[in-house]
Each structure stands twice: as structure tokens, then as C-alpha cells.
Amino acid sequence: MTISGSPRSGTATAAVTRLALRQVSRGALAVTAVAAGTTAIVVAGYQGTVGGALDAAALAALAENPAIRTLFGEPVALDTAGGFTVWRTGTVLAVLLSVWGLLTTTRVTRGEEESGRWDLLLAGRLTVPAVLGRHLVVLAAAVVLAGTTVGVVLTAAGTPSAGALRYAAGLTLVGLFAVSLALLAAQVMPTRAGASGATLAVLGVGLLARMVGDGIAALGWLRWLSPYGLLALTGAYHDDRLLPLLVLSAAALVPAVAAMALAGRRDLRAGLVTAPAGRPPRRWLLGTVEGFAARRLLRPLAGWSVGIGTYFLLIGLLTVSMTRFLSDNPRFAELAGQAGFAELGSVRGYTATMFALLAAPIGLFAAIRLAEFVAAETDGRLTSLYAQPVSRTRLLAAETLATLAGVAVLLTVAAVTTWLGAYPMDARLPLTAALAGTWNVLPIVLLCLGAGLLAVGWLPRATAAIGALPAVGGFLLQVIADSADLPDQVVAISPFAHLAAVPAESPNWPAALVMTAIAMVAAALGLLNHRRRDLLG
Amino acid sequence: MQPPAIRTSQLTKRYGPLFALDDLDLTVAAGEVFGFLGPNGAGKSTAIRLLLGLARPTAGRAWIFGIDAADVATAHRRIAYVPADVTLWPQLTGAEILELLGATGPGVDRAYRDELVARFELDLSKPARAYSTGNRQKVALVAAFATRAPLLVLDEPTSGLDPLMEREFRRAVAEVRDSGRTVFLSSHQLAEVEAVCDRVGILRAGRLVDVATMPELRRLRRTEVLVRFAGPAPDLTGVEGVDGVQVDGPALRFTLTGPPGPAMRALAAADVTTLTMREPTLEEIFLDYYGESGR
Ligand SMILES: Nc1ncnc2c1ncn2[C@@H]1O[C@H](COP(=O)(O)OP(=O)(O)OP(=O)(O)O)[C@@H](O)[C@H]1O
Ligand SMILES: [Mg+2]
Numbered sequence: 001m002t003i004s005g006s007p008r009s010g011t012a013t014a015a016v017t018r019l020a021l022r023q024v025s026r027g028a029l030a031v032t033a034v035a036a037g038t039t040a041i042v043v044a045g046y047q048g049t050v051g052g053a054l055d056a057a058a059l060a061a062l063a064e065n066p067a068i069r070t071l072f073g074e075p076v077a078l079d080t081a082g083g084f085t086v087w088r089t090g091t092v093l094a095v096l097l098s099v100w101g102l103l104t105t106t107r108v109t110r111g112e113e114e115s116g117r118w119d120l121l122l123a124g125r126l127t128v129p130a131v132l133g134r135h136l137v138v139l140a141a142a143v144v145l146a147g148t149t150v151g152v153v154l155t156a157a158g159t160p161s162a163g164a165l166r167y168a169a170g171l172t173l174v175g176l177f178a179v180s181l182a183l184l185a186a187q188v189m190p191t192r193a194g195a196s197g198a199t200l201a202v203l204g205v206g207l208l209a210r211m212v213g214d215g216i217a218a219l220g221w222l223r224w225l226s227p228y229g230l231l232a233l234t235g236a237y238h239d240d241r242l243l244p245l246l247v248l249s250a251a252a253l254v255p256a257v258a259a260m261a262l263a264g265r266r267d268l269r270a271g272l273v274t275a276p277a278g279r280p281p282r283r284w285l286l287g288t289v290e291g292f293a294a295r296r297l298l299r300p301l302a303g304w305s306v307g308i309g310t311y312f313l314l315i316g317l318l319t320v321s322m323t324r325f326l327s328d329n330p331r332f333a334e335l336a337g338q339a340g341f342a343e344l345g346s347v348r349g350y351t352a353t354m355f356a357l358l359a360a361p362i363g364l365f366a367a368i369r370l371a372e373f374v375a376a377e378t379d380g381r382l383t384s385l386y387a388q389p390v391s392r393t394r395l396l397a398a399e400t401l402a403t404l405a406g407v408a409v410l411l412t413v414a415a416v417t418t419w420l421g422a423y424p425m426d427a428r429l430p431l432t433a434a435l436a437g438t439w440n441v442l443p444i445v446l447l448c449l450g451a452g453l454l455a456v457g458w459l460p461r462a463t464a465a466i467g468a469l470p471a472v473g474g475f476l477l478q479v480i481a482d483s484a485d486l487p488d489q490v491v492a493i494s495p496f497a498h499l500a501a502v503p504a505e506s507p508n509w510p511a512a513l514v515m516t517a518i519a520m521v522a523a524a525l526g527l528l529n530h531r532r533r534d535l536l537g
Numbered sequence: 538m539q540p541p542a543i544r545t546s547q548l549t550k551r552y553g554p555l556f557a558l559d560d561l562d563l564t565v566a567a568g569e570v571f572g573f574l575g576p577n578g579a580g581k582s583t584a585i586r587l588l589l590g591l592a593r594p595t596a597g598r599a600w601i602f603g604i605d606a607a608d609v610a611t612a613h614r615r616i617a618y619v620p621a622d623v624t625l626w627p628q629l630t631g632a633e634i635l636e637l638l639g640a641t642g643p644g645v646d647r648a649y650r651d652e653l654v655a656r657f658e659l660d661l662s663k664p665a666r667a668y669s670t671g672n673r674q675k676v677a678l679v680a681a682f683a684t685r686a687p688l689l690v691l692d693e694p695t696s697g698l699d700p701l702m703e704r705e706f707r708r709a710v711a712e713v714r715d716s717g718r719t720v721f722l723s724s725h726q727l728a729e730v731e732a733v734c735d736r737v738g739i740l741r742a743g744r745l746v747d748v749a750t751m752p753e754l755r756r757l758r759r760t761e762v763l764v765r766f767a768g769p770a771p772d773l774t775g776v777e778g779v780d781g782v783q784v785d786g787p788a789l790r791f792t793l794t795g796p797p798g799p800a801m802r803a804l805a806a807a808d809v810t811t812l813t814m815r816e817p818t819l820e821e822i823f824l825d826y827y828g829e830s831g832r
Contacts, residue, residue, distance in 0.1 A: 191627070277663060278630070278660070279662060280662065281633050281636065282633065283632075287640040288641065292637060292641075380623070381625065383620050384623075384638055384680070387589055387620075388641045388642050389609070389612075389613035389641075391609060392609065532593060533593070534586075534591070534593055
């Protein structure tokens, strides 16, 4: 063919940009809305009530408490609306934005590639680096949109623009770091799942480094190694440092450049690290659909167990510094109560708070497992099983049971690792108390599973979002409610509002039963329609 | 008497305003090899998904050996299925996939399966992500042929096979027929359908236009006739069954439908030197069907 090159390839890249926009825009708008909304509510809430309630002594106590520092980071500039908002929501929003960025990046690049949809695209004159480049620009624009909107909200709320700018830049750079690292992993790892897992692991270690660095003064330098730590070190509204932002920029740039350089050197649908071409069969757990569901669960479960186990080992270790802190500062409990953190006045209260957080990742785990089941239905992997002499309900029940078993493992892992962390230091946290604490969040996880099953039956393409809603949405609502003055009826929607602080208190049995019952009704309704509807794909 | 392998009654599937399948009444007897033909988008895959209970009919019903197709746990004990595009679990090897499908399926003849693996030249040690399109299809075909299910439902199973594998496929279908089992085969490969099928059904725009045996189809359809003559051209106007008459010097072409008697009588008056009749190929028959107005 002898068609002149430039106009054709111009329209081709424009088409790729449009394709990327279409796949990213909805999620980008949602993340932006959540980030901006959370920020707006917290900053408005501070100006309304919280600000006045924090006196100097309470602030000092908060700043000293390792537990509080671990959770939210070093409390600085809490006497300003901007500083308080950044401290309270910065880490949560940075995690949200970076996890969304990484998952979206691997989905729209390697995911699309593995599905074969890029073959057609690349059959033309476009190269892999060119297509990746357009996607990178669109993903970066999405992250910038979210970060900028948060900055605009903070400025509009009247906080100093220098702080708002630093914070927005930091948040954006953390998101860009996640996108660019995910893009690099997508060039290197043999599969999309491998790329997502590797990036998630790096971000997880980064968050851990931030928590350790904030919680233990001697290890404060660890924060320089973590995107979340660098965001905290920026000290928005406090000392507004520039160096951490520069380090973050470099950290975001290097993987992207490496990814673009490597993109041309690999085969389509394969990373630079290739999977082995053959191996002897492993026949275990292939005999029944239940066994097969368990087999598919094992690998992701191992990853989740390592992640959750590491965090709660750290939490266990921190209970010790918590105990020491409490005996050194007898007035803390009282002060913490004044500042709205009454439960942090004791070791058990502290671990109970940490255990409540567990509902979010494990609820997400349950939702992701069900979403993966729907993905297997959509792309046809499940077709051969749906064609076997096995009822649809049995297939979905097998998946649900495997997921439940995974949830039980994760809850137990969290309890055992917390106990292991606390035990050698004699923090007076018996294993039974730890187990009671982690299993206390089971009803919220069941709500996620129930909501997810309801979605599998009625709105299968929204399974991940609907399944995660009780835990992630409930958690965000709780964060907002802690800092802003929401009406009681609104707060009561969050399942976290009905969670007792186990092991500091005894479980809220009536609430647990109600949540379990709701979950079972939702699950039953979902199973009912899953049996009747057309399969996707 | 044994119930038919497949029976449908007014089976209908709508997607919004589109009738993907419209009032399908079809019976496939046990032991038959049935070909299912039609242009792209005619509704073949839709019909098959309804038979498998993968999609639910808007109206009508289907039975597999007398069992309601909606009762999948029971009906599927009698069915092996190869979907139109085969997607396998990318991390499982071919051997593991055959193990999974064998163990959860309607029973498997392991010795025959091993033989098929050899005949289809399948490397079972590879993870599925490393298989080509044709190899993925071969895994699904081996799994289906090796089951003891009395009905095989195959949706374009050979679209990715090379000619050698296509020959193995035809042999395997013949073996299934010899063992008294039933095959329901949707395909665009007319030579393959001609070679293996006893009967074919033709679907167009969701409607079944014809069901016939191979010889019947031929008989119903047009034969091309070429006549050379000396002297004046024979007059065929108004002769029953004659169509598309073209005079080309001393040669005359026309197509003939139905019994040849009237045309022969009209030709008898002329000085015919040669007469050639050509049976239409299956391809021509189907182009005829497919090409008719409104797909
Ligand atoms: N899930 C769906 N939603 C909407 N329309 C659909 C769906 N599945 C099929 N159709 C439509 O139904 C019609 C029949 O599709 P079907 O896949 O059965 O055709 P087919 O005969 O198998 O074609 P081919 O030879 O290309 O495989 C097509 O017009 C198709 O677009
Ligand atoms: Mg089809």
C-alpha cells in the first residue's frame, strides 16, 4: 500500500486515545468524585466542629501516640483545617488513587492485550510503545484530574493555597507512581494478574514502610522509601517541603521511561519474563467443581495472606509501644476521649480499632473473588463447566464456599500474626482475644459476599463495585463521620457503625445477626436469578 | 421407542427488537449426524446456547433425549459441547483441562482419549495460554469426543484446524456415528458437512428455511444444463422448470428445477449435438439459500 504515512497515523493515534479515554473515563470520574467529596466533607466538618474540640494538650497527646501515628501518619498542623484534612484523609485517598491507578493501568494495557483486542490495533502501523504511550497519557490525565480537584476543593474551602498545591501535587504524584510502576510491571511480568500482583506488593510494602516510619521514631527514614511516606514528608500546611515532591517525581518518571523502553522489546501478550513452555500435570483438586474452585483460590489467597499477615504482625508489635506509652501518659485516655478517639486509650481498644479496619480488605477480597468468577463467565473460561452436568447454583455455591473458606483463613491469619507480634513483648493479648477481634468483622464481610452474589445474579458486570460497597463504602462513610458532623441516620447506614470494639467490648450480637440475615437474603436473591439469567459472553 | 436426541418446539430468542431465533421447530433423531448451516448471524450459536441452557429462551422449549433443556444438571449428562470460540483456563495445561472436564463431565473413555490426543497431535504439557487457536479447539474436541455422552453439540469446531486435523475430525465424527451416538454440527465448511452429515437444516435470519437429507437437497435444487445444437435454436419459453435461458451462438444454457421431462420434450424438436448436465455443488446450493433476499 502506498498511502502517505502521517495523516493516517495521526487519525490512528487519535483513535487509540479515544479508546483509552472510553475505558478510563468512568472510573476516573468516580475516583475524582470520591476523593473530592471526602475532602470536602472532612474540611467542612473541621470548620464546623472538630477544630474547636481539639485543645493543645489533646493535640500533644495525639502527636505522641504511636498507634495514632501508625494509623494516620504524623499529626502535624492539626490546628488548621487543611492540615487536619490532609492528616485524616491523605493516606486513605493516596491508597485509593494509587490502587485504582494500578488496577486500571494493567486492565487497559495488558488486560486488553491478553484478550486479543490489541491484535487488530497493532496490525496497522502503530507500534506497542505508541499505543502504550497514548494510554499512559490518558491514565496520567485521569490521576491529575483527581489530584487537582482535591486541591481545588481545599483552596475553595479557604485553606492556604501553598499547602493545597503541595498536597494536590503529592497526591497526584503518588497516583502517577502507581500508574507508571504498573505499566513497567505489565512489560515485565508474564501475565496481567502477575503485573497487578507485583505492583500491589510494592505499594503494600510502601504503605507498610510509611506506617513503621511514622510509628517508630528511630525508623522515620523508612518514609523516604515509600510513596505514601513521601506524601507525608511533604508536610502540607506545615512546612511545605519541596524535596519529597522531587523524589516522588523522579520515582514516578523512572518506571514509565523504563516501561516505554522495554515495550518494544517484548512479544505481544507476553512479558519479558516468559512463563515456562511446558510442565508435568498437577492433577490435585481437579476432580469436582468444588475442588477446582478451591484450587483457583489458593494462589491469590496466599498473596492476600502474606499482605494481611505482615500488616497485623506490625500491629501486634506496635501494641507494645502502645502499652509503654499508656503507662507513661496516664492522662492520655482522658484526652483521647475528648478528641473522639476514646477506644485508643487501651491496648485492647487499639487492637479493636485495627481489627475493624480488617473488614475493608477482606470484604474487598470477597468482592474480587466473585468479580473474577463473573470475568471467567464473560470471557468463556467457565463455558465448559457450565456445559457439564452440574447445576449453575452448584457452581456458584462452590465459588462462594471457597471464598468463605478464604475469608476464614484471612481472619485467622490476621489474629495469629497480631498475637505473634504482641506475645513476645507480653502485651497481654491472648490469642482468643485476637481471634474474637478479627472474627468480629465477619458480618461485614458476609454483607460484601451477599451484595456480590446479588450482583452476580442481577447485575453481573457491577459485581466488584456492589460487592465492595458494604466494606469500602461503609469504611469511607465512617471516616467521614469521624471527622464531620453527619446525621445519625446517615452514619447508621455504614455497617461499621454497628461493630462493637472487640476485644475491648463484647460483640454486638444483635447487629451481627441482622447483618448476617441481610447478607443471606441478598445471597439467596442473587442465586435465584443467576440460575435463570442468560450467561454472559 | 427412544426419544429424539434433540427436539425443539417454537423455540424463540429475542435480543431487544432482534429475533436471534424465531420459532424453531426441529427434531434430530438419535444416531443422526445433523448439519446446521446458515450465514453469519443467522442464529446458529444462539440455538445451540439455548439447547445447552446457557441462554434462556424467550418462548418455546427444547428437550434433550426427552429431558427439558432447562434442567441442565440432568440434560448435560447426555451432552458434550464444543463452543464456537474456545477459551481455556490459561494457567492449566492441556492435560489438566482434560482431567477437569473428564472428572466433572458425563464420563470419559480414557483409552480413547489418549488415542485422540495422539491422532490430533496435541502437546498436553503446555499451559493453555501458550496454545494457538487451533490447539485450543483440539483440546475441546478431544474432551468432547472422549466422553460417553450420547449427543455431541459442536459449534464451528473446525474453523481453526488445518486440513490434516480436519481429516482426523471427520474420522472422529464417523466413529461417533458408528457407535450409535448423535452429532449436531454447526459449520461453515460445506465440504465437511457434505462429507459427514446425514441431514442438514438451513437457518436464515433466525428462521429455519429448510431441513433435508443431502440427496433431497440436490434433487430440489437446480441443475445446470448446456446444450449444443445444429440448426435453429430450440424454443424453451414457458417450459416448466426451465429458467435463465442464455443463447450463445450454437450453445444454449439454462437451469432446470424439478423433473426433466418437459424440457427434454422441448429439446427433442431441435437437432441437439451434445447435452451436458451438471449437478450443483453444495456450495452453489447454499449460496442460493444464503443469497436470497434479507439474511
Ligand atoms: N448476547 C447477545 N445480545 C444481543 N444480540 C445477540 C447476542 N447474541 C447474539 N446476538 C445476535 O443474534 C443474532 C444471531 O447470532 P448467532 O451468534 O446465533 O449467529 P450465528 O448463526 O452463530 O453466526 P456465526 O455464523 O457468525 O457464528 C446475531 O444478529 C447476533 O448479533
Ligand atoms: Mg456462531
